[in-house]
Amino acid sequence: MSDQSTNAMVELIKVSKTYRPNIRALEDVSISIRSGEMVFITGRSGAGKTTFLKLLCKMELPTKGLVEIDGLDIRKMQGKRLSLLRQQIGVAYQDFKLLTDRTVAENISIAMEVSYLKQQIVRKRVRALLEELDLSDKHSSMTGDLSRGEQQRVALARAVANSPKLILVDEPTGNLDATSTGLVMDMLAALNNSGATILIATHDHTIYRDVDHRLLELRSGQMHQLRDGVMQ
Amino acid sequence: MSFIFAVLRQVFRNFRQTWVSQLMTMLTVSLSVFIFAFFYLVYNNMLSIGDKLGYDLRLIVYLEEEPIPELQEQLRRKILAFDEVEDIHFVSKAEAFERFKVQLGEDQDVLEDMPEDFLPPSIEVVPLKNLRSLNQVKLFSEYLSKLPGTIKVQYGQDWIERFYYFTRLVSIIVVLSAGLLILTSVFMVSYKIRLTIIGRKAELELLKLVGATNSYIRTPFLIEGILHGLLGSTLGLTSLLGLFYWIKMKFSGPGILNIFEFSFFQPPAIVMIAIVSILLCLTGSYTSMRKYLRA
Numbered sequence A: 001m002s003d004q005s006t007n008a009m010v011e012l013i014k015v016s017k018t019y020r021p022n023i024r025a026l027e028d029v030s031i032s033i034r035s036g037e038m039v040f041i042t043g044r045s046g047a048g049k050t051t052f053l054k055l056l057c058k059m060e061l062p063t064k065g066l067v068e069i070d071g072l073d074i075r076k077m078q079g080k081r082l083s084l085l086r087q088q089i090g091v092a093y094q095d096f097k098l099l100t101d102r103t104v105a106e107n108i109s110i111a112m113e114v115s116y117l118k119q120q121i122v123r124k125r126v127r128a129l130l131e132e133l134d135l136s137d138k139h140s141s142m143t144g145d146l147s148r149g150e151q152q153r154v155a156l157a158r159a160v161a162n163s164p165k166l167i168l169v170d171e172p173t174g175n176l177d178a179t180s181t182g183l184v185m186d187m188l189a190a191l192n193n194s195g196a197t198i199l200i201a202t203h204d205h206t207i208y209r210d211v212d213h214r215l216l217e218l219r220s221g222q223m224h225q226l227r228d229g230v231m232q
Numbered sequence B: 001m002s003f004i005f006a007v008l009r010q011v012f013r014n015f016r017q018t019w020v021s022q023l024m025t026m027l028t029v030s031l032s033v034f035i036f037a038f039f040y041l042v043y044n045n046m047l048s049i050g051d052k053l054g055y056d057l058r059l060i061v062y063l064e065e066e067p068i069p070e071l072q073e074q075l076r077r078k079i080l081a082f083d084e085v086e087d088i089h090f091v092s093k094a095e096a097f098e099r100f101k102v103q104l105g106e107d108q109d110v111l112e113d114m115p116e117d118f119l120p121p122s123i124e125v126v127p128l129k130n131l132r133s134l135n136q137v138k139l140f141s142e143y144l145s146k147l148p149g150t151i152k153v154q155y156g157q158d159w160i161e162r163f164y165y166f167t168r169l170v171s172i173i174v175v176l177s178a179g180l181l182i183l184t185s186v187f188m189v190s191y192k193i194r195l196t197i198i199g200r201k202a203e204l205e206l207l208k209l210v211g212a213t214n215s216y217i218r219t220p221f222l223i224e225g226i227l228h229g230l231l232g233s234t235l236g237l238t239s240l241l242g243l244f245y246w247i248k249m250k251f252s253g254p255g256i257l258n259i260f261e262f263s264f265f266q267p268p269a270i271v272m273i274a275i276v277s278i279l280l281c282l283t284g285s286y287t288s289m290r291k292y293l294r295a
């Protein structure tokens, strides 16, 4: 593990991503995110926010440039090393990627089961997360039957379940009312306070308006810093 | 420990979701094990019957006149030129007469007026006690009858020959059913697992994304393959054992089948069949899994 205050958790140097046939999603993005930081990334639809997050967990490979997570070149991560890295990166996907024919509890458990946590611990953690996100009564519901807003929170619960050191959240509040949004942001703030590095891609200015974290904007594939953050 | 637990949980969960098709796969495997083992058992028993028959098999080459030692050596070389044999024994006129006398026992006085050399000399050739030499006993006798100075060649009855034709036929069936076993186990299991992979694509993709190692994803499928092989061969062999005892009971008492003692596989053969089935099913699931994980 790297030294929290000095080392970068995320390091991108001159990263470009071009999708076939010729869609430039990211262009020459260079950015360094320190371990323990919380960063908001905004930008219009299609600006490349999701692409940016996908590069960090090797769901996509950069067309050009260097992507490093915690000092490790993502290109060189393969097989078991990649798996272990992914166990430490929690991702709440914009499209959720939930298993609709499994219960809420099962969906959240998956992230912990792959690192062989004891069932006892898994069950306890699932209950705590559901409690925190006001979903306790959905514990055994089929995930496909939930509302969009509920599914969104389940996706977030799964992302943070395994206590990852890097949390990537793509549009976490799109379907949520103000109260639920508050719950979600409180949870992320608490995780950040206990050391997790958190990147949040969002359109929702209400969630970054009143906090003093770093704010980035993607504009047609290029990264601009709108506001410098204050490390907590 | 927790790895085993996690894997078993997945195996169990998958079985609960797809037990009908799992059962069909297992039954297919056990049917092909049954078919193969059945013919293999028949073949094995025929071999041991063949051993008993072959034990008495000898070719007797009657000669015009008693060969001098030098000629004996030449004939011996000629015989060995065809094939290796267990034994070559020259029987002189005198020896033939002695043997005949012993055979006659109490009636040997009928020989009193006969000259001691009225029986022809001969060579007794005992072929090797293996299937190959028994299979070619006819060719061998033709070869021997062409040796210079031979009157005629005698050997066991026709039906020995037919028996070995039949044995050869059964051995071909054994090979074919072994092929069937291989095809069904490998392809059924790999097909079944490919279907499962397609059915659970979303889940497997997600597992990769949340950092499941390849062995975490693969092991449950491999265990599934092992179980198909183990349960399939157990069921197949158990049914065959049942059939075996049923036939034995049905045909017990005096009868043709009682001339020979039929026996089931020895434990090592049973273990071998089970291990081979398991390996085949494992291969099936491994290939499917490898294809998927590489992609």
Ligand SMILES: Nc1ncnc2c1ncn2[C@@H]1O[C@H](COP(=O)(O)OP(=O)(O)OP(=O)(O)O)[C@@H](O)[C@H]1O
Pocket: A019, A020, A023, A024, A025, A043, A044, A045, A046, A047, A048, A049, A050, A051, A052, A094
């Ligand atoms: N797999 C893909 N193949 C081709 N083009 C893609 C692919 N994924 C994204 N794109 C394109 O890349 C660009 C950036 O997409 P991206 O999903 O990163 O945007 P976004 O900022 O997340 O948008 P939104 O706010 O709507 O989620 C878009 O023009 C999109 O159409």
Ligand SMILES: [Mg+2]
Pocket: A049, A050, A051, A094, A170
């Ligand atoms: Mg997006």
